[in-house]
Amino acid sequence: MSTPVGLISLATAQPPHELPQADVAEAARGVFRDRFPQFERMAPVFESAGVRTRQSAMPMEWYLQPRNWPERMEAYTAAAVDLFTRAARGALDEAGLTGGEIDVIVTVSSTGIATPSLEARAMGALGFRPDAARVPVFGLGCAGGATGLALAARLAAAQPGCRVLFVTVELCTVSFRMDEPSKADIVATALFGDGAAACVLRSGEDGFAQVEGVAEHTWPDTLDIMGWRVDPQGLGVIFARAIPPFARKHLRPAMDAMLSAQDLAVPDVDRFVCHPGGMKVIEALEGSLDLGQGALDHERQVLSDHGNMSAPTVLYVLDRARRVGLPRRSVVTALGPGFTASTVTLRAA
Template sequence: MRSATLRLLENDPPTLLSVATAVPKHRLDQGEVVAMAPRLFDRARSDIDRLMPVFDNAGIATRYSCVPMDWYLQPHGWRERNQLYLDNAVELLTEAAEKALADAGRTPKDIAAVVVASTTGIATPSLDALLLNRLGLPPTVQRLPIFGLGCAGGVLGLGHAVALARGLDHGDVLFLAVELCALTFRHGDLSKSNIVAAALFGDGASAMVIGRPGSEGVRFGPSGAHTWPDSLDVMGWHVEDDGLGVLFSRDIPSLVRSDLRPASDAFLQRIGLTHADLAGFVCHPGGVKVLDALEEAFDLAPGTMQDARDVLREHGNMSAVTVLFVLQRMLRRGLTGRHMMTALGPGFTAGFQLLEA
C-alpha cells in the first residue's frame, strides 16, 4: 500500500518538461588514447604497462574533451585548469540550457530558480551567477550551487531541484550539471587511480527544465539518499598544488553488489513501494564493472542496462552528468512507467529519485 506521503506528492508533482545535453568540440577516440597512454605515464615509475588492459576493457569507444589531446602531455597548474573549467563550463551550460528552454517552450523569464551541480572546478561567483546575465534569467531567480557530490550530483542535485519546484507558486526550475572530468588529469600523477581515470573520464553538460506542480510531462516522485558510515575513502578528490587528484577504491563494484540493494529497499519502503513496483532503472554508468554490479544488485539479466552502456561507450564517465545523458536516451526511446534514478558518489553516498512517465 502506498503511503499517504507518496499519494500527496503524486497528486500534483513537478514534471520534467525537457532535458538537453552538450559536449565540447574535441572528440577523443579511445584507440588514440591507448596509443598515447605510454607517453602520459612514466613507464619506468608507473604500472602503465600492467594496467594497459584497463583502456581496452573500459567499454568506451569515444569521449569528449574541452582541450585537445596534446594538452594532456604537459603539466598544468591549478590556475590554468580552473580558468579552463570556468570558460568551458559556462559555454557548455549555456548551450544545454538554451536547448532545454527551447524544447520546453519556455523563456528565461519563466525560470524562478536555478540549481547547478558540479565538482570538477571552483567558481565564485558561482556558475549560476555567471549564467544569469548570459541566459537572461530574472534578477529575482533563486540560485542553488552544489559542489562536492561528484558522480551522485546528477541524481541528488535533481532531487534538490525537484524539491524547489514543489514549493514554487510561480515559474519553473532550471537544473544544470556540468563536469569537466578529463580536465582533471594530472600529468605527474602515476597512481593507479589516475590511470583508471585516464581510461574513463570525459566532459559534458546537461540541462533540465522542471515544471511547477500542475505542468504536463514526466512526473517526479520522492527522492532520497543513503550515506554509508566510515566510507570517506571510497571516492573523491585530493586537492593538490596542480589540480584535483582522483580517489577511486577498487572495492566500488563489490560495495554495489553487497550494499546498494538494502539501501534502495529501505528508501522504497519508506515511501510505501518495493522493487516490484518499478518498471526499470536509470543508473549512472560509472564503468563496465559497476554496471555489471548494478544489474546483479537489482536482479536484472546481464546487459539489461543497454542505454547506460551505450552512453558509457560514446561519452565515457562524465561524473554527475552521465546519468542525465542516460535519462535523455531512455526518454527518446519512449520510457514508460515508474523508474528509479540512482547514482553513487563521494560520501560514500547513493542518491535515489523516482519518476514516472
C-alpha cells in the first residue's frame, strides 16, 4: 500500500456454550434420521469434517425446537452485540486505546440482520464518539475476515492518523434448520460454529505487522457455489457446488494474479494464513498453493477447536500464527460467496 498501515492488535471472543462434535452428531441423528433418508450415508461427515468441538450462542436444546425469523434474529442480536463488545474491548485494550479514540468502526456480519447495526448498539458500552464513522458490511460470508481487514486497512491508509476498529461477528448456528433438511444442511451442522474477532489498524509503521497490499478476485458465473437463501423460517445455506475441487483447480491462477499486482509470487510468501472452511478445503488449499500436506497446521487446530465460524475464523488462525511468531511475509486469505478470494499481505514487524 502507498501509505503504511500497522495492524496494532487482534482479539477474539467466543460464545458460552460448548458443542462437542459427538454430541452434535447424536442430536443430528435424532432430528434428521426420519426426515432425511440419506442421513446415515452422510453421517460420516461429522467425523471427517475435522471439528472436535465448537461454541454456540445458544444451548443445544434451543436448536432442537422449530424457530421462526423473529426468534432467530432476537437470538442473533443479543448474542452478536455481546460478542462484538467483548472482541472489540479486547482489541482496544491490547492497543492501549479507548473506544473514544476510534475514528472508524468497520463491522462485518452476514449471519443475521440488525438495524441499527451492531456497532451502533455497542456504542454506549464501548464509549465510541458520536462523530465516529460507522461502516457495517453484510454479505461477505466466509471471506469477510480477509475482506473486512482489507477494507479497514484501506480506510486507515486514506486518512493519516486515522484509527480504525474492525470487528467481525458471525452466529452461524442461529441458522441451523430442521424443517426441510438437505445435504447442505447436514454439512453445515457438522461444520459451523459461532465466534467474533476484532483488530485495530492505524496508518504508520507500528503494530505487530504492516499491511503491504490487499486484493480480491471474483470468478464469473459462480453465484451458486455458496451463500444464503431467504426462507420464511430463516436463512438457508447454499452449497450448490463442491468447494474443495473448485479451490484446488482455480485458486492458484487467481492467487498468482493477485500477488503479481504487488510484484510478488507464491514463493515470496513465507506463510499463507487461510480460512479453514473444512478439512477437505484445507487439503485443497495446500494442494493448489503447493504448500505440502500438513502445512496449514494452525488452520487445522482452529477448525478442530472452534469449527468454521465463517468470517472471524481466518483471524483466529492469524492470532495463533502471530503468537508463535509471524514470518517475514504472510498472506491472509479467505474464500467466500461471490465466489470470491480475498487477500491481505502482511509484513511482520
